[in-house]
Amino acid sequence: xxxxxxxxxxxxxxxxxxxxxxxxxxxxxxxxxxxxxxxxWAKKPSSKEGDLVLKKATEYGAVEIWMNERVRRAxxxxxxxxxxxxLEKSSKKEAEYWLIWRFEGESTLADLIQSKEFPYNVExxxxxxxxxxxxxxxxxxxxxxxxxxxxxxxxxGLHSTGIVHRDIKPQNVIFSEGSRTFKxxxxxxxxxxxxxxxxxxxxxxxxPRYAAPEQYIMSTxxxxxxxxxxxxxxxxxxxxxxxxxxxxxxxxxxxxLQMAFPSFRSDSGLIQFxxxxxxxxxxxxxxxxxxxxxxxxxxxxxxxxLDLDGGIxxxxxxxxxxxxxxxxxxxxxxxxxxxxxxxxxxxxSIMQ
Ligand code: ADP
Ligand code: MG
Numbered sequence: 536x537x538x539x540x541x542x543x544x545x546x547x548x549x550x551x552x553x554x555x556x557x558x559x560x561x562x563x564x565x566x567x568x569x570x571x572x573x574x575x576w577a578k579k580p581s582s583k584e585g586d587l588v589l590k591k592a593t594e595y596g597a598v599e600i601w602m603n604e605r606v607r608r609a610x611x612x613x614x615x616x617x618x619x620x621x622l623e624k625s626s627k628k629e630a631e632y633w634l635i636w637r638f639e640g641e642s643t644l645a646d647l648i649q650s651k652e653f654p655y656n657v658e659x660x661x662x663x664x665x666x667x668x669x670x671x672x673x674x675x676x677x678x679x680x681x682x683x684x685x686x687x688x689x690x691x692g693l694h695s696t697g698i699v700h701r702d703i704k705p706q707n708v709i710f711s712e713g714s715r716t717f718k719x720x721x722x723x724x725x726x727x728x729x730x731x732x733x734x735x736x737x738x739x740x741x742x743p744r745y746a747a748p749e750q751y752i753m754s755t756x757x758x759x760x761x762x763x764x765x766x767x768x769x770x771x772x773x774x775x776x777x778x779x780x781x782x783x784x785x786x787x788x789x790x791x792l793q794m795a796f797p798s799f800r801s802d803s804g805l806i807q808f809x810x811x812x813x814x815x816x817x818x819x820x821x822x823x824x825x826x827x828x829x830x831x832x833x834x835x836x837x838x839x840x841l842d843l844d845g846g847i848x849x850x851x852x853x854x855x856x857x858x859x860x861x862x863x864x865x866x867x868x869x870x871x872x873x874x875x876x877x878x879x880x881x882x883x884s885i886m887q
Pocket of ligand 1: 723
């Protein structure tokens with residue numbers, strides 16, 4: 536209850552906004568459940584700076600507002616900076632939920648990995664000016680390590696708060712130009728298991744390209760949402776039993792795969808990989824055995840990158856992309872994996 540009282544008090548003292556405070560700009564995205572625009576302030580109060588992002592959402596917007604409020608209080612660095620959410624009732628149309636964030640930057644990880652320059656295009660974004668180091672696998676590996684570490688750090692924040700994102704993919708990872716780090720966006724499919732919010736499985740929302748093989752986040756024996764107080768008491772146990780956070784870990788493993796192998800960065804490439812892996816019963820080691828003998832240059836280079844430093848990158852990947860959820864590492868355990876020990880130059884320059 537403390538949490539709810541705190542939330543209520545915080546809400547009372549926070550500024551509220553309405554439709555007329557914002558001027559619509561470019562459309563940034565359109566999904567089945569909402570449209571996203573870049574917007575600016577209609578009247579720029581001196582304390583309000585910079586552009587914003589608006590999502591006009593359907594009925595699921597209520598849950599997304601709830602998730603964003605919770606993230607802002609519990610793990611604000613994990614996700615895009617959320618300002619406010621409200622119900623906009625217009626006379627003609629159905630009611631819409633409006634959600635407002637700070638505009639974090641121009642590029643999602645999806646945009647960045649599609650570039651021929653990847654991962655060097657990210658190096659300059661993270662570090663500003665880049666020293667004139669030789670390009671090569673070692674350097675690429677360092678950049679990929681840094682991206683993955685930031686992503687796992689954000690994910691660990693969400694999971695420690697009790698939130699499973701369920702739609703982790705490069706399109707939902709934004710580069711925050713202000714903090715020069717990657718943050719997670721789009722809590723539209725997220726579930727908060729500790730209080731039972733959005734507990735109803737919404738499999739139809741899941742992106743099949745990045746979804747782990749299990750269909751249900753929670754076991755099928757817990758099909759409906761218990762009322763909130765019951766869920767609050769039960770769900771830490773359910774969390775332990777079902778490890779729903781490992782769903783996000785599988786998706787994150789696929790992101791590591793795409794960063795390491797250029798040929799899996801396109802939709803068709805990723806779909807092809809998924810098909811190959813399924814044929815190997817989701818056994819990544821068997822998959823490697825089946826493709827490596829006839830691997831082209833791109834594929835071979837990806838294996839070479841993951842094999843650096845005694846193969847710790849490959850080892851981590853095999854801990855993330857596994858059929859059984861309970862055999863996948865948690866975000867916290869992944870952050871402690873030796874893959875992240877040797878970050879050398881990049882880690883040093885970030886600390887300075
Ligand atoms: P959708 O439900 O359409 O997937 P998202 O929340 O993922 O909605 O937002 C759609 C797109 O809008 C993102 O892929 C990203 O390009 C952009 N976007 C969303 N939030 C922000 C933000 N805070 N800052 C900058 N761009 C954003
Ligand atoms: Mg999205």
